Amino acid sequence: MTVDPILLMGGSGAIGSHTAAALRAQHPDIALLIGGRDLAKAQQAAQRIGNAQAVVIDPAADDLGLGEQPVSAVVVFYMDHALAGLRFAQKRGVPHLSISSGIFEIAPEIATYMHTPDAAPIVLGYEWLVGATTASTLHAAEAFGRIDKIRLGALVDEQDTGGPTVAADFEHLNRMLPAALTRRDGVYVWREGDEAKARFHAVDGTPIEAAGFSSVDVVGLAAATGAANVQFNMAIDVSSTRRQGGAMSTEILIELTGVDPQGQPLRTRHAVVHPKGAALLTALCVTMVVERLLGLDGEQPTRPGLYFPYQLLDRPRFLQRLQQEGGELRELEPIDD
Template sequence: MPSKSEAVLIAGGYGVVGEQIAACLRRRYPELPLVLAGRSRSRGEAVAARLGHATATVMDVTRPHPLGEPIPRAVIGAVNDPGDHLLKDAIRLGVPIVDITRWTARVRASARAVAGLAPRSPVLLASGWMAGLASVAAVAASRPLQRVESIAVSVLYALQDRAGPNSAAYMDRLATPFEVMQAGTRQTVLPFTDPRRITFPDGQVARVYRFDTPDQLLLPRSTGAASVAARIGFDSAATTRILALLVRSGLWKRISGERFTDLRRALLFHPGPGASHQIVIDADGLDPSGEARSVRATLSDPLGQTHLTAVGALVQLERLLGLDGAAPSPPGLAYPDSAPQIQAARRTLERFGVSMTLA
């Protein structure tokens, strides 16, 4: 039998998000051993040396059976796993795994794959916005309502925020229609349509447009919401208008594909030193007395979206392993919005400087 370790392995552990996940884990659990996995041992070793109580290992998730020995206590997938090799290997070995890298279509495909493998350990697909934190906040906003009619998730993306390649890849899909739940039925909508004006926690007012996130697939199941919509806008009104024009005119679709990747990145991918990332979630419905009620939750991280994603991954790992005071997640497939530990999540967010309000 392969030997086992108490370490948490982070696939992509020296990337933009992976390194911040490792730093959050080290701050929260100073003695927890970490393994930083990726294709470059030297880069991993440099990060491991700064963290302490950490090692680096070479891993290629594009090949079958990427997990070697010793078997880790848990895995956080912070790098794209296009062939599901890391996901399937964790299931094969009975290792709990949190994955934060999949867009909606891939969440669906991976869920089907997981269901056919009968996992002996928990598999948490936490690829919703900011490692599922938007869904956690949406569940919190929905709980005072006896019946949830609609949930709206609005995101303000700062152009000077730090960003990794996965963030840019997300924007590459802006020409792809996607499904949402609207008035109780599945409907296909187009990206960057149906705008709304939203006031964000810092007072900025921005126009936000529809975009695809797994939260829209999952929240109707967990909350019973008849309609769920996610929208995004940028802290530059001009950039938001230009992108909306490109998408609606069909020009963004014409420059899709690998041939024009550099052009799309030149238009949108200008990562800076960091800027606040803000999310507003509005839940509308009926309270227990039958009266119409609206509940608003907000998330705001002054250190930006990569830091918020890292803290989200920490929240999901704590839930997975029972480090939040609740029982560990049972074997099988789970999502951030299914039975989240709201109060424990809020305590972790506060510890890392993330503001979560509920009104």
């Protein structure tokens, strides 16, 4: 299957470079365009990856400064406030995936889709770690007949910085939207102040002080499961593996409450763990979404539409790839708060 180069805008950054490496490992023959503002940095990344070309992105130009360069998909790893990558992708009729905007910033992308819904797929990749949380939660939810409550806790290790672009994006999100979108008794509310304070238990059982975070996982999972109560909390602390003397990792705690298919009360607790941190897990999910968009997984390419990552990720395949990287979806004993 011949595929035009995949454009990675911000491809020399922490998550972008990991994604490029993951794509190269899975698809050695696919060419990559490593786009950025710093040509020397992009060239260094392209040289490390192989079969890649560094390009300078001009967000003010309709063609991003690429001229007639063919492109099969556009992946954006930073907050593209001008929607330069999306406009370019829509004009070219190629898939677009952006991973950094906040839940309060998706209206421009939705408006763009509504005006040209048949142009190409648009993926709102703002779920925590681009689908790792939602795909794993929906897998755990298969044991339920009805889900009443979903509590998600993301533990980012203090040493898992993710690079300057990631830090800047988080600072922007926290400044613009300190309140946390939450579903409570079927109604969407915004937790703020003391109400936004939370606690969850890490994989090793350690209580972690956290704060509510407005992740799009909340609305996606509420729509997918019908759960009347959904909340997402995040903490930057010491991960369980490092607390036990090992290297840092990233953890996602998933607590579900409801009834089983027979109507009996059921409560479960799982954790998604990746031994090399959030960037590597994000790169895995971005790679798998791109594979699905372009049909690199052996299926037909994704039709034009507006998608969340979890709608494109094949859950069994994701869990298999996660395990191949040394990660896992681990079943834990429920803990009473």
